[in-house]
Amino acid sequence: MLSFNLLVGIALSYVAILFVVAFLAERRAERGRDGWLRSPLIYTLSLSVYCTGWTFYGAVGYAARSGLEYLVIYLGPTLILVGWWALLRKLVRVGRTQRITSIADLISSRFGKSNTLGVIVTVIAVVATTPYIALQLQSVTLSVSVFAAQGWGEAELQATAFWVAVGLALFTILFGTRNLDVNERHHGVVMAIALEAVVKLFALLAVGVFVVWQVADGPADVLARIDASSQAEWQIGPGRWAGLIFLSAAAVLCLPRMFHVMVVENSDERHLATASWAFPLYLGAMSLFVLPIAVIGLDVMPEGSNPDLFVLTLPLHLGAEGLAFFSFLGGLSSATSMVIVASIALSIMVSNHIVMPIWLSSTGDRASMSGDVRRIVILSRRVSIAVVLSLGWLYFQLSGARESLASIGLISFAGSAQILPPLLAGLFWRGATRIGAGAGLGIGFAIWVYTLFLPGSGLGLPESLMTDGPAGIGWLRPQALFGIEGMDPVLHTVLWSMLFNTLAVFAGSVLSFPSPLERLQGAQVVDVFAHSDSPKGWGQGTAEAEDLLVMAQRILGSAQAHRLFEGQARLQGTAGYLPEVTPDFLHRLERELAGSVGAATAHAMIGQIQGGTSVSVEDLIAVADETAQMREYSSRLEAKSAELTLTAQKLREANEKLTALSIQKDGFLSQISHELRTPMTSIRAFSELLRDGGVPADERARFASIIQDEAVRLTRLLDDLLDLSVLENGQVTLNIAGGSLVDLIDRAMAATERQTTGLRIIRDRDAEAGCLLETDLDRLSQVFINLISNAAKYCDAAVPELRIEVNGRTIDVIDNGSGIPKPSRRIIFEKFSRLSDHAAAGGAGLGLAICREIMEKLGGSIDYLPGREGAAFRVVLPEAQALAAE
Amino acid sequence: MSQRPSIFLARDTYRRRRLRDVARVLPVAGTVLLMLPLTWSGGSGDGAQLNSTAAIYIFGAWLVLILAAAALAGPLSRPETEETGGGDG
Structure with missing residues (x-):
């Protein structure tokens, strides 16, 4: 058998190699040549701190007791890593943009930089990790004791654990707190744990290969032996299978050490892509030979040997001492890498969320101006590391080495998993608030402590409490909450704590109101991919x-x-x-x-x-409220655009009208000059002839009458213009008189008799007679004169007809011509409008304009009446006249 | 010689989006694969599932997930800037 001193010597040189590797890596990084140190491979290997001494030794023990159930510990992380795109990518991105230093920092930062939450998470992490560190000390101690001479007692075990703890503390302090890196990255430590990852993988694979091909006759034989063993059949309850996979998936996200290597030490998001398959592969390789080792160990080893140590004792028992030794190094690697990373992660939390705030408030207002903060931070980290390790050691001392490894590991997992609901809510739900997160963490942690940590950790609860509940309240028994008995204790805790934790996060968030900073941080974290730049606080x-x-x-x-x-x-x-x-x-x-x-x-x-x-x-x-805001903005834009379209439409109409008017005016000017000029020319010519004399008398009389006619025409034209201008300026005096419509139209017809020779006028004299008027009859008759003469001038029918229909107070004047084309209808009432260019009309296009002005002055109206066979005008007599008609 | 333009503009972007969908579905598919053991009857007896077969199934499913993740890893981690050149339409 290997001498115990040699073992210690080789273990120490292994540790020395780790020191050298860490040291070289640090130096390389300092010189800025950290390209290789920051490769996806190193990142993946560093994730292997997930596989601790529990995995290395305990998995085989687990398999010897419960068959394939040990796989749940690896399957959860596999699912999380394989689904990196949905979750881990966001977590890492948030970690980098917010400069997150730990999982407590993430929770605190997301919920408005609340230090209270940071403290709660730190406490949970410390309490949940302490037994786990004790577990590592235990596994190292047990493995050392295997090599020790027979008859190691409790005292020797405790001493070993003590010195292992001291050594780990030293290593961690040396490389974990050498400097205060702005990114909280520890190249030396990461390099060392990557090396340890390789050692533990190969150690376990070596034992596996030894067992499968040396002890047994290859895979087929191993499968046969499994079928023949006590672990031949699937015995895992569905609840435990699903529940533990969930638990391990939660743990890989929430364990402080996993968060540290995965998020804080991550230097490139793309490393996740490699890790997404490489880390599951690593886990698969770590677990591949576990069941064979367990089954063959049960076969080969003497009755009563501890299956937790098969990895070590099996080669030793079969005389492969070198292999046993390699396996010991693997176990040592697993345990130490976990302890190192966990204590670094915890020390960051403790110093950032507990020591620093206390120090800040104790040194008064200008704390940040006095004293060397760096020294204090580093000192507090070092002290925290020492405290964390001594807590682990204390726990180990108190609980003794009586637990099977697996149960402590699961207890720790369940504790860390309490961070999951606030974490996920914080990452994906803007509405999650500080109050909600605090409530969830508090309730979950309390349930975990009460139902699992205290009963299961060896610290113990009084027996009466376990069986009867506190003060005899049966439904509060720690392992049968609400009277549900017979559930697996771990499952029981996971179920109730996750349920109440999630409920509390939700209810607390919904019922509370976040502070502005919380909302800012929430938006930044939830929409981390949208906000490349952050708002200023x-x-x-x-x-x-x-x-x-x-x-x-x-x-x-x-x-x-x-x-x-x-x-x-x-x-x-x-x-x-x-x-x-x-x-x-x-x-x-x-x-x-x-x-x-x-x-x-x-x-x-x-x-x-x-x-x-x-x-x-x-x-x-x-x-x-970016989305809401966008929506509002776009609807405002839409409204504005609709308004603009409307305005543009109106402007276009106005413009068209103006253009048309301008053309009319031009036309009118030339027309009016023509109209004025023609009579003027004749008047001039004939007056010259008269002046020069030599004109016979009869000719002279004719000339004079021509001059007279032309002068009358001029006067009429000027009268019209004057009329219109007077009407428009409102300087009109109305001569109100009574009369009947029939007389009025008779008068109008008489006045237009000369022009209307070819026009047949159809009238209903009875209706007209019934229409009594009380108005300015002269002006009103002017309206009819204009309408009738217009019809005479413009009606283009072969046999022109004009119908005058009287209906109460509306009088329609309709001819049988082709009417007025639609586009022109809007402008016929404008001044100077004359639709046809032919001058035959002999007017200046003022007739309808005058009609409209008159009707307005009289209080009635005149409009073009569309939809009749020819040009139709409707004259509406004002109310007073209509009343008079009845 | 004119080439008929593709119906989809920015084919690459489209492919990449669907690839991301695959990446999102993968953990769900993995969960389904790994929850299949829930249907196995536990305990001893003739109908019980043998652990040797169970192990082969689980490790097989595991390997499928690893291979799928490995196939997705490369294209997914390619920088976004490469996709800006749309299709040839």
């Missing part, structure tokens, strides 16, 4: 760039801080080293600081100098 404030620089130096280090400030100054185009303190800059600075001390602390520190955040309404509107 800081208003213009009182901070001086110099104060900020002093503070930044204390957290980021002098060189880094100067680089940041100079870069910003250059970006702003400011000369010198100090940039303007813009909200933009404050925001960026806060992000940088958050990478070192967490979002909540960074926010508080800047707040101390800057004097409080101001989230403006515009900021909120900018992100909080």
Whole structure:
């Protein structure tokens, strides 16, 4: 048998190699040559901190007790990794854009940088992880004891555990807190755990290959042996199978160490794509030989040996000491890598969410200006690591090495899973609030502690409480809540805690109202792919760039801080080293600081100098209700566009009318000059003839009468113009008189007799006689004169007819011509409009304009009446006249 | 010689979107595959599922998931900028 001293010696040199690897990696990274250190392969291997000593040793024990059930621990993570596109990608993106340092930081940052939530998550993480760390100490101790001389007692075991804990603390402090990296990345540690990942994988595979091909005769024989063993049949209840797969899927997201390697240490989102298949492959390889080792171990090993240690004792029993030793290194690797990463993750949480806030408030208002914050952060991390490990060791001491490994692991998983509902709600639901998240975490954690942690962790609850419930209340028994008995304890806790946790998150969120900062952060996290740039949380404030620089130096280090400030100054185009303190800059600075001390602390520190955040309404509107806003905006645009279309339509109509009018006016001007000119020319010509003399007397009389006629025509034209202008200017005096319509139309016909020679006028004299009028008869008859003479002039029928229909107070005047074309109907009542160009009309196109003016003055109306056979006009007599008619 | 334009503009973008759909469906499909054991009758007796067969099934399903994820990983992680050149329409 290997001597115990040799074992210790080789174990120590292995640890020394890890030190060297970590050290070299750190140095390489410092020189900026970290390309290889940041490959997808290293990332995938670092995820293997999921496989702890529990996996390495415990899985075989698990398989020896419950067959294939151990697979659930790997299948959950497989589903999560395979579905990276939907969930992990978002988580990693949020982690990077928000400079998240831990899962507590994520929850705190998402829910308005609330430090209370950060503290709650930190407490949950510490409580859930402590037994797990104890478990690792236990597995290392047990594996050492296998090699030790017979008769190791409790004292030796405890001593071993103690020194392992001390060694781990030293390693973690050395490489986990060497510097305060702005991105919280630890190249040395990651490299070391990647190496350990390879060692543990090959160690387990080596044992597996040894068992399958050396001890048994290949796969077929192994399958036969499985069929013949006590684990031949599938015995897993459906609830446990589904429930534990869910639990392990939740754990891979929520365990602090998994979050750390997966999100915080992630340097490139695309590494996830590789890990999506490579990590499940790794898990598959880790679990492939577990059942064969268990079955053959049960076969070969003497009755009563601990199946948790088969990986080690089986080769040892069969004389393969070298293999046993390799396997020991594998187990050591599994345990140490878990402890290292878990304690780093926990120390970040503890220092950022518990130590720093206490320190900030204890040093008063200007805390960020005094003292070296970096030193304090690093010191608090180191102390936290030591505290976490000593807690683990204490737990190990208190509980003793009596649990089977698997049960502690599941208890820890169930505790971490309490973070899942707020996490998912925070990632995918904007409405999730701080109150909801706090309520969910609180209730879930309480149920877990009461129903699983205390009863199952070896710390113990009084027996009477377990059997009768608190104060004899049966339905509150820890493992039979609400009187539901006989459920598997883990399943029982997962069911109730997840149920109430989720309910509380939902109800709390729905019933509470988020603060502006919460809404901002919520929008940024939920829509992380939409917001490439973030809104600014800081208003213009009182901070001086110099104060900020002093503070930044204390957290980021002098060189880094100067680089940041100079870069910003250059970006702003400011000369010198100090940039303007813009909200933009404050925001960026806060992000940088958050990478070192967490979002909540960074926010508080800047707040101390800057004097409080101001989230403006515009900021909120900018992100909080983008969709609603877009919708409103677009509907407003639509309304505006409809309005514009309408206006454009009106303008076009007006324009058309104006154009038409302008053409008419041009036409009228030429017409009127023509009209004026023609009589003037004849008058001039004939008056010249008369002046020159030598004209016979009869000719002279004819000339004089021509001159007279032309002068009358001129006068009529000028009268018309004058009439219209008088009517339009409203300087009209009406001579109201009584009369009947029939007389009025008779008068109009008489006045137009000369023009209407070819026109047949059809009238209903009885109806007209019944229509009594009380108005300015002269003006009204002018209307009819114009209508009748228009019909005489423009009716283009072969046998022109004009019908005058009287119906109460409306009088329709209709001819049998072709009517007025539709486009022209709008302008016929305008001045100077004359539809046909032929001058035969002998008018100036003022007739209808005058009619309309008259009717308006009299209080009635005249309109074109569409839909009749010819041109039809409807004259509506004003009310007074109509009354008079009755 | 004129080539008939494709009906779809931006064929690549379209393919990529569907690829993302596949990536979203994959975990669901995986869950269905892995929940199949829920139907196996437990306990001892003649009708019970043998662990050897069960192990082969589960590891087989596992391998299918790994291969599917590996096939998707490359195209999915290609940078977005490559897809901006639309189709040849």
